[in-house]
Amino acid sequence: MSAPRAVLAVIAAQVLVQIGAFFLPALLPAFIARWSLSATEAGWLVGAFFAAYVPAVPILVALTDRVPARRVYLVGAGLTALSHLGMAVAADGFWSALLLRAVAGIGWAGCYMPGLKMIADRLDGAEQSRAVGWHALGVGIAGAASFAVAGLLDAVVGPTGVFFFGAATAAAAVGIAAILATPMPARSGPKVPVAELLDFRPVFRNRPAMAWIAGYTVHTWEMAALRAWGVTFLALVIANDHAPDWMPGPNALFTAAGLIGITVSVTGNEMAQRLGRSRIVALAMLAGAASSVATGLSFGLRAPLAAFCVLAWNAAIYLDSAALTAGTVAAADKARRGATMGLHSMCGYAGGFIGPLGVGLALDLAGRDSVMGWTLAFGHLAPVVLIGFAILRRLAVRG
Numbered sequence: 001m002s003a004p005r006a007v008l009a010v011i012a013a014q015v016l017v018q019i020g021a022f023f024l025p026a027l028l029p030a031f032i033a034r035w036s037l038s039a040t041e042a043g044w045l046v047g048a049f050f051a052a053y054v055p056a057v058p059i060l061v062a063l064t065d066r067v068p069a070r071r072v073y074l075v076g077a078g079l080t081a082l083s084h085l086g087m088a089v090a091a092d093g094f095w096s097a098l099l100l101r102a103v104a105g106i107g108w109a110g111c112y113m114p115g116l117k118m119i120a121d122r123l124d125g126a127e128q129s130r131a132v133g134w135h136a137l138g139v140g141i142a143g144a145a146s147f148a149v150a151g152l153l154d155a156v157v158g159p160t161g162v163f164f165f166g167a168a169t170a171a172a173a174v175g176i177a178a179i180l181a182t183p184m185p186a187r188s189g190p191k192v193p194v195a196e197l198l199d200f201r202p203v204f205r206n207r208p209a210m211a212w213i214a215g216y217t218v219h220t221w222e223m224a225a226l227r228a229w230g231v232t233f234l235a236l237v238i239a240n241d242h243a244p245d246w247m248p249g250p251n252a253l254f255t256a257a258g259l260i261g262i263t264v265s266v267t268g269n270e271m272a273q274r275l276g277r278s279r280i281v282a283l284a285m286l287a288g289a290a291s292s293v294a295t296g297l298s299f300g301l302r303a304p305l306a307a308f309c310v311l312a313w314n315a316a317i318y319l320d321s322a323a324l325t326a327g328t329v330a331a332a333d334k335a336r337r338g339a340t341m342g343l344h345s346m347c348g349y350a351g352g353f354i355g356p357l358g359v360g361l362a363l364d365l366a367g368r369d370s371v372m373g374w375t376l377a378f379g380h381l382a383p384v385v386l387i388g389f390a391i392l393r394r395l396a397v398r399g
Contacts, residue, residue, distance in 0.1 A: 020166025076110020144258020
């Protein structure tokens with residue numbers, strides 16, 4: 001199969017795997033009520049996905065330096081289908097859902113970066129960077145649509161049907177990867193010895209790669225916090241303000257936020273090609289820090305204004321999404337690209353675990369129905385992002 005067709009097959013599979021990724025955050029208000037969850041417990045349910053991803057991804061992605069990435073991908077997509085099926089038929093409270101969310105995290109560890117590596121190994125230069133951007137676009141569209149799909153299916157078939165749908169789409173991704181995404185011919189040149197697969201010391205010595213990894217860590221920390229709690233935040237704002245009839249519901253609004261963010265992400269990657277990645281990343285991080293505080297403060301204002309703050313903050317987060325990953329891919333040593341991408345993803349998703357949990361802890365401390373609670377919950381991300389920005393600048397990224 002030609003490289004362009006194989007890339008399209010991988011992106012299609014990623015869309016099908018990702019479409020169910022945010023079904024739980026989309027339905028979180030209902031699950032909080034159904035299982036009498038505290039905000040901290042709700043944060044754990046969302047964060048468990050990232051917590052399981054972190055230890056799994058360095059092993060699974062580094063393994064792609066020795067075996068075809070497609071084999072790892074098939075396992076990851078299969079685990080994703082199994083996790084959704086479990087949520088449909090077995091989840092009955094906090095602990096069972098926590099276990100299944102962990103399985104989903106391991107599944108995504110076998111899909112996200114291995115899928116991206118399947119693309120990166122087929123292309124080079126600007127073509128590679130653009131393909132990474134299109135991969136981010138496909139994953140982003142699916143992630144945004146996840147909220148709308150969950151809301152629509154929940155209204156018709158309930159949460160069980162929602163998760164059955166996620167299991168079916170992930171199973172379809174397995175079929176696409178098995179049939180269409182043909183294996184890459186073996187690259188010439190020495191392979192990394194098996195004993196060195198999880199030796200990240202060469203990656204840590206790669207300052208440009210570590211700079212992008214630092215930026216991606218706080219990026220995912222911030223993004224995961226908003227994705228986990230955005231629908232719940234909007235639902236409370238709309239309920240408290242008696243929002244106008246023309247205003248869409250929380251899931252539709254957050255889908256719109258995601259779609260706007262995707263457009264911004266692709267645009268940001270193209271701008272980074274012309275203006276330099278470091279400039280675009282700096283703009284995104286500074287805007288995101290300011291927007292996190294503004295969004296928390298907007299809880300006490302009119303619902304349309306709060307929704308606008310969510311949309312603006314989400315756009316700022318997405319601005320450097322593809323640029324950060326493309327930067328890591330470009331800076332990686334080809335012989336250790338899998339290990340570099342594994343560390344990139346591991347550090348990012350470690351932030352993704354802390355973000356939702358931090359918001360939940362802040363809400364339990366200061367209250368889910370107060371301006372102070374949401375200002376602390378969202379606003380605490382501002383110093384996190386600014387620290388990440390300082391580290392990135394300290395490592396002197398150029399380009």
